[in-house]
Amino acid sequence: MEARIEKIKQQLQSQGYKLTPQREATVRVLLENEEDHLSAEDVFMLVKEIAPEIGLATVYRTLELLSELHVVEKLNFGDGVARYDLRTDSSKHHHHHLICVQCGSMEEIMEDWLIPLEERLEQEYGFHVIDHRLDFQGICRRCRESRESDE
Amino acid sequence: MEARIEKIKQQLQSQGYKLTPQREATVRVLLENEEDHLSAEDVFMLVKEIAPEIGLATVYRTLELLSELHVVEKLNFGDGVARYDLRTDSSKHHHHHLICVQCGSMEEIMEDWLIPLEERLEQEYGFHVIDHRLDFQGICRRCRESRESDE
DNA sequence: TTCTATAATGATAATGATTCCAAACATCGT
DNA sequence: ACGATGTTTGGAATCATTATCATTATAGAA
Numbered sequence: 001m002e003a004r005i006e007k008i009k010q011q012l013q014s015q016g017y018k019l020t021p022q023r024e025a026t027v028r029v030l031l032e033n034e035e036d037h038l039s040a041e042d043v044f045m046l047v048k049e050i051a052p053e054i055g056l057a058t059v060y061r062t063l064e065l066l067s068e069l070h071v072v073e074k075l076n077f078g079d080g081v082a083r084y085d086l087r088t089d090s091s092k093h094h095h096h097h098l099i100c101v102q103c104g105s106m107e108e109i110m111e112d113w114l115i116p117l118e119e120r121l122e123q124e125y126g127f128h129v130i131d132h133r134l135d136f137q138g139i140c141r142r143c144r145e146s147r148e149s150d151e
Numbered sequence: 152m153e154a155r156i157e158k159i160k161q162q163l164q165s166q167g168y169k170l171t172p173q174r175e176a177t178v179r180v181l182l183e184n185e186e187d188h189l190s191a192e193d194v195f196m197l198v199k200e201i202a203p204e205i206g207l208a209t210v211y212r213t214l215e216l217l218s219e220l221h222v223v224e225k226l227n228f229g230d231g232v233a234r235y236d237l238r239t240d241s242s243k244h245h246h247h248h249l250i251c252v253q254c255g256s257m258e259e260i261m262e263d264w265l266i267p268l269e270e271r272l273e274q275e276y277g278f279h280v281i282d283h284r285l286d287f288q289g290i291c292r293r294c295r296e297s298r299e300s301d302e
Numbered sequence: 303t304t305c306t307a308t309a310a311t312g313a314t315a316a317t318g319a320t321t322c323c324a325a326a327c328a329t330c331g332t
Numbered sequence: 333a334c335g336a337t338g339t340t341t342g343g344a345a346t347c348a349t350t351a352t353c354a355t356t357a358t359a360g361a362a
Binding site: 169206 | 312314
Binding site: 074076078080082098100107109113114117118120121125126127128129130131132133134135136137138139140141144 | 225227229231233249251258260264265268269271272276277278279280281282283284285286287288289290291292295
């Protein structure tokens, strides 16, 4: 944990930013909830517990800053709320999401299936891809199975 | 044009809704601006021109209704504004978007490149895909070329 | 046609997410 | 330590969207 915070501190400092107590508290919350896709509001509430004097705007700014530094990934599932995920070293490319419209669960696919498509975009459209977002809405296996046993 | 309005009228009526003058004006604006990705505010301003007495809430309500009926598709590019696209009969599947982070332009790809991926999802993950969203952020050809001539 | 029940509308208030701004803070040269 | 300069902060403001509510329009029954 401390090692990862130290690493992020380095990343900030290399760009001329400081790891202030507020930023550190925010990063700690992200590290402790690495599995979840937290919204800024979620992060804010959790940070409040360890640093009650923090302001919501600071959390937004910190998340935005970390996003620019590629420490976190800003996600958008179409519900009007931005969510933030820590990027692990291994995931240079984004993973994709399977969002179940029945139970609301979200599963991640860590494979990146879009590399051939991105190459095609560069060649056929002259479009240089920096980032992408791919989400699927549908019915997850669990809901499918319970639905079958119901009917 | 009239034929398409008539068709939408049928769709509304089949679900017990009426094509009121306000809804018709909204649909006309969408038909006349089919190429664009209009925000609710955009639609509102355009509808005002042909039906000045309309309220913003009605435009929002109408767009939401049309979205539920799958007449329009509600898009979200992460800029905090929902945008609405008419769905054409041919596009059962969504098209994809190339969003330029430099000039903000947006290009559409009408091909659906995800069909093989969706099949894989069904088989490997047991996930039944209903809908998907694929957006690429990057630098468009035009910006790339002008950037090269600048430097 | 007239009455009645229901759906739809427009104005405005409320909400939720995000951003702006003046004040607090830290850093550096003196 | 002291002031100048730029950074960071928290609260207030803003923007998009949704809910409320009183009013109006509509369709069907009598």
